[in-house]
Amino acid sequence: MSEASTKAEYYVGVDLGGTKILAGVFKHSLESLSTAKLSTKSQRGVEPVIERIARCVQDAVDEADLALKQVAGVGIGAPGAVDFASGTVIFAPNLEGWKDIPLKKALEKQLGVPVFVENDCNMAALGVYVAELKSKPRHMIGIFVGTGIGGGLILNGELFSGFCHTAGEIGHMVLEVSGPKCGCGNKGCLEALASRTAVFQQIKAGIKDGEKTLLTDLLGDGLGDLRSGDLRKAIRRGDKFVDRIVADAAEYIGIATANLVNIINPEVIVLGGGVIEALADEMIGVIVETAHDYAMPGSMKGVEIIASKLGDNAGITGGAVLARRETR
Amino acid sequence: MSEASTKAEYYVGVDLGGTKILAGVFKHSLESLSTAKLSTKSQRGVEPVIERIARCVQDAVDEADLALKQVAGVGIGAPGAVDFASGTVIFAPNLEGWKDIPLKKALEKQLGVPVFVENDCNMAALGVYVAELKSKPRHMIGIFVGTGIGGGLILNGELFSGFCHTAGEIGHMVLEVSGPKCGCGNKGCLEALASRTAVFQQIKAGIKDGEKTLLTDLLGDGLGDLRSGDLRKAIRRGDKFVDRIVADAAEYIGIATANLVNIINPEVIVLGGGVIEALADEMIGVIVETAHDYAMPGSMKGVEIIASKLGDNAGITGGAVLARRETR
Numbered sequence: 001m002s003e004a005s006t007k008a009e010y011y012v013g014v015d016l017g018g019t020k021i022l023a024g025v026f027k028h029s030l031e032s033l034s035t036a037k038l039s040t041k042s043q044r045g046v047e048p049v050i051e052r053i054a055r056c057v058q059d060a061v062d063e064a065d066l067a068l069k070q071v072a073g074v075g076i077g078a079p080g081a082v083d084f085a086s087g088t089v090i091f092a093p094n095l096e097g098w099k100d101i102p103l104k105k106a107l108e109k110q111l112g113v114p115v116f117v118e119n120d121c122n123m124a125a126l127g128v129y130v131a132e133l134k135s136k137p138r139h140m141i142g143i144f145v146g147t148g149i150g151g152g153l154i155l156n157g158e159l160f161s162g163f164c165h166t167a168g169e170i171g172h173m174v175l176e177v178s179g180p181k182c183g184c185g186n187k188g189c190l191e192a193l194a195s196r197t198a199v200f201q202q203i204k205a206g207i208k209d210g211e212k213t214l215l216t217d218l219l220g221d222g223l224g225d226l227r228s229g230d231l232r233k234a235i236r237r238g239d240k241f242v243d244r245i246v247a248d249a250a251e252y253i254g255i256a257t258a259n260l261v262n263i264i265n266p267e268v269i270v271l272g273g274g275v276i277e278a279l280a281d282e283m284i285g286v287i288v289e290t291a292h293d294y295a296m297p298g299s300m301k302g303v304e305i306i307a308s309k310l311g312d313n314a315g316i317t318g319g320a321v322l323a324r325r326e327t328r
Numbered sequence: 329m330s331e332a333s334t335k336a337e338y339y340v341g342v343d344l345g346g347t348k349i350l351a352g353v354f355k356h357s358l359e360s361l362s363t364a365k366l367s368t369k370s371q372r373g374v375e376p377v378i379e380r381i382a383r384c385v386q387d388a389v390d391e392a393d394l395a396l397k398q399v400a401g402v403g404i405g406a407p408g409a410v411d412f413a414s415g416t417v418i419f420a421p422n423l424e425g426w427k428d429i430p431l432k433k434a435l436e437k438q439l440g441v442p443v444f445v446e447n448d449c450n451m452a453a454l455g456v457y458v459a460e461l462k463s464k465p466r467h468m469i470g471i472f473v474g475t476g477i478g479g480g481l482i483l484n485g486e487l488f489s490g491f492c493h494t495a496g497e498i499g500h501m502v503l504e505v506s507g508p509k510c511g512c513g514n515k516g517c518l519e520a521l522a523s524r525t526a527v528f529q530q531i532k533a534g535i536k537d538g539e540k541t542l543l544t545d546l547l548g549d550g551l552g553d554l555r556s557g558d559l560r561k562a563i564r565r566g567d568k569f570v571d572r573i574v575a576d577a578a579e580y581i582g583i584a585t586a587n588l589v590n591i592i593n594p595e596v597i598v599l600g601g602g603v604i605e606a607l608a609d610e611m612i613g614v615i616v617e618t619a620h621d622y623a624m625p626g627s628m629k630g631v632e633i634i635a636s637k638l639g640d641n642a643g644i645t646g647g648a649v650l651a652r653r654e655t656r
Contacts, residue, residue, distance in 0.1 A: 081627075090626065091626055093625075137491075138491065139491055151591075153591075153592075155483060155488065156484075160483065161593070162467060162592055162594065162627075163465075163466065163467055163593050163594060163595040163630065164593060164626065164627065164629050164631075165593070166590075166624060166626055166627035167591065167592050167593035168591065168593075169590040169591065169593075170590070170591060173587045173591060174583050174586070174587055174622060175502060175503070176504060177504050177580075177583060184624060186622050252505075255502050255505060259501045259502055259587075260591070262498070262501060263479075263481075263496065263497065263501060264490060264592075265489070265490025265491050265492060265495035265496075265497075266491060267491040293514070294502060294514050296494060296512060297419070297512075298409050298418065298419055298492065298494055299409075299490075299492065299497060302492060303491060303492075
């Protein structure tokens with residue numbers, strides 16, 4: 001083995017979610033070498049989840065035919081408020097018992113490699129910004145639409161996380177004060193109007209009310225294992241009911257985009273997450289049109305609204321970017 | 329006359345509004361020495377307005393027993409999109425014909441003093457940040473409630489104006505998609521729900537519908553010269569109708585505040601403008617309470633929501649701050 005090959009020149013990104021852990025190994029150029037996936041099993045408690053993260057990192061490293069000593073750093077995104085400086089997860093609502101967890105310290109002990117922790121949406125925004133947009137725009141906002149809706153802000157070329165590390169909670173922007181109830185306790189949040197959870201609820205309520213949809217042909221009356229991709233299939237086969245619900249969600253995302261343009265006036269807005277990945281062709285047109293309708297005159301000049309091509313890998317790519325930046 | 333007294337050590341701030349021009353002379357310490365006021369008379373055209381700004385500056389300087397050569401710089405806030413670098417007013421919807429007006433160049437020619445141009449709400453936010461908060465918070469958002477509603481963002485200690493200088497258009501954040509029509513053409517913007525214009529419209533509509541209010545005793549049935557201060561008087565004398573309309577407006581401002589906390593997570597939110605100046609005691613409590621109800625858990629930790637004490641002078645103070653900063 002040559003000396004060069006044992007140099008720590010690789011980076012691992014980890015996306016810690018409520019249901020799964022995704023890890024990926026990247027070259028310095030951000031070229032992806034391998035990924036590994038494990039279920040989170042958050043109900044087992046905090047310690048077991050941290051062990052699973054370490055295992056997932058090791059799996060990805062092994063999959064790339066590398067060893068941990070060749071990894072310069074690990075960047076991990078956690079679903080909640082994170083104190084980057086100390087590497088502590090302050091609070092993660094979808095992970096049982098995650099309150100003030102020193103994730104950086106615990107993982108460094110297990111892996112023997114420098115670990116850096118960020119909020120998951122911040123990390124995904126960073127991944128899109130650096131790997132996809134080559135850090136060119138001065139200001140970028142990432143909107144990630146999945147089970148929930150989150151966001152990440154890049155201002156003046158840097159991640160912006162605010163006073164207590166909670167900036168970018170775009171999903172809880174109220175758009176309709178008298179709208180449907182949100183998981184956060186308020187009404188009419190973007191997440192309650194346009195997340196996968198909201199869209200699925202609207203579809204199920206519609207079916208109960210007697211709406212006809214191809215989804216019941218595809219999946220049975222209970223829609224057991226409904227996924228965003230099924231909505232795409234139904235729409236492409238002419239399902240007007242699903243088409244309308246998805247278009248309504250896109251319209252709300254467009255209004256939220258306009259609000260963000262009015263408040264922050266970024267150069268680029270990037271849409272990502274599972275729902276956008278599955279339904280970009282169906283949603284982006286409506287989002288762009290609505291955003292232009294609702295933004296102030298002049299504020300949309302030169303502003304781009306695009307769908308990310310990184311899909312599910314935005315987070316792990318951002319983790320590698322973070323690790324590369326911090327170990328430079 | 330000593331040499332020191334003829335040194336250019338004073339700063340002038342100008343707040344250019346749709347109806348009036350306010351100018352103020354400040355010491356280096358930001359102590360106010362004098363102010364002057366002129367009506368804008370925007371209908372006379374762009375050139376006459378620029379001459380009136382110059383005259384207003386000269387009036388304020390003369391009022392302070394100073395001469396223009398003792399002024400190091402003039403900072404002016406214009407009601408619209410401004411390109412700070414070139415000192416151009418890109419577009420000002422409330423000033424007739426103001427599109428791509430090189431205000432810096434034109435005023436420097438008339439005054440012979442360096443001139444710096446910013447958006448009016450950005451400038452007011454800067455004035456509050458430096459003069460009132462002593463530049464202590466890292467991130468601050470100013471919300472100014474008057475005829476319309478505007479905002480200014482201070483992020484990482486600096487004014488943030490976005491990609492095309494339009495950041496901070498907080499008044500056109502949509503809060504109620506199916507809400508009342510806004511001057512901008514959309515529905516349910518904060519400005520259409522909680523500005524002085526919106527509140528006055530609601531009061532007039534209520535009176536038409538037969539609501540009883542002390543305002544008609546105070547001002548006659550037409551409410552000819554209704555001002556924000558009249559609302560305060562009516563509420564303090566027990567007017568339930570006015571109280572409810574003002575409380576509703578405060579609630580919408582509170583929801584907008586929560587949206588901003590969720591998106592940007594600033595350290596301080598400062599409320600200002602004529603409506604807040606007149607009705608702070610009536611509104612701030614509701615705003616703070618509502619903002620706490622609607623903000624995500626954790627994101628309000630340590631965040632302050634306060635009313636500015638600068639009132640109508642926030643803009644001119646910010647102009648002096650700007651001029652001082654740029655001529656340092």
